Amino acid sequence: LAKTTQPISMDSYEGQEVNITCSHNNIATNDYITWYQQFPSQGPRFIIQGYKTKVTNEVASLFIPADRKSSTLSLPRVSLSDTAVYYCLVGGDSSYKLIFGSGTRLLVRP
C-alpha cells in the first residue's frame, strides 16, 4: 500500500491560494490520487481525483508531476469556510483498501 505524507498543518488568509502537497513515493502504476475534505463532526467529503498531469473541478485543482511521486491540491481564493482537514489518498485497481493518512489541518484566517 502506498503511504502518503502531508504537512500536519497550514495557515492562510482569506482570498489567498493554498497549495497542499502530498508525497507518495511508492505509488503503484494503477493507483489514483484522491483528496478529501473533512469538517469537524462530519464525515470526509470527496474533493478531487486524478491519475496524472492536471485535473480541475469547481472546487480545486490537482497537479501531478510526471513521476507521480507527489501531488499538490490547489485551493483558489480560500475563504473561512475552507478551514478543514484535507486528506490525500492513493489507491486503485491494485488494492481496495483506501487508507487515510494523518491529513493536513488548514486554518484560514480573516
Next chain:
Amino acid sequence: NAGVTQTPKFQVLKTGQSMTLQCAQDMNHEYMSWYRQDPGMGLRLIHYSVGAGITDQGEVPNGYNVSRSTTEDFPLRLLSAAPSQTSVYFCASSSGLEYNEQFFGPGTRLTVL
C-alpha cells in the same frame, strides 16, 4: 436519495457489552467500508466489502465483525466493547467503477465506559 445513513448517532456502552452499528446506502454501491476516528486523529479502516457476501479486513479489524448479506447494508458488530473502542465510526460507500470516490455517513459517536 438518502445517501449513506448510520444509526444510532450516539451510543454509550459498558465494558464487555456488545452492539451493532448500522449502515445503509440507497445508491446501489458495491463498495462499503467502516472507519474509526479517534479525537484529533485521522481515519483508520476497520473492514471493507467489495460486494454482497465479500468482506475483508482493514488496518484495525480486531474486536469487530462485519457481514454483507445485501448490497444496501453493512453492519459493524462490536463483540465485547472496550474503552479503547471509544471513537467516532464512519461508514462509507462507493460505486465499483469509482470506488475511490466514497460517500460518507454522518457517523456514530460511541463511548465505552
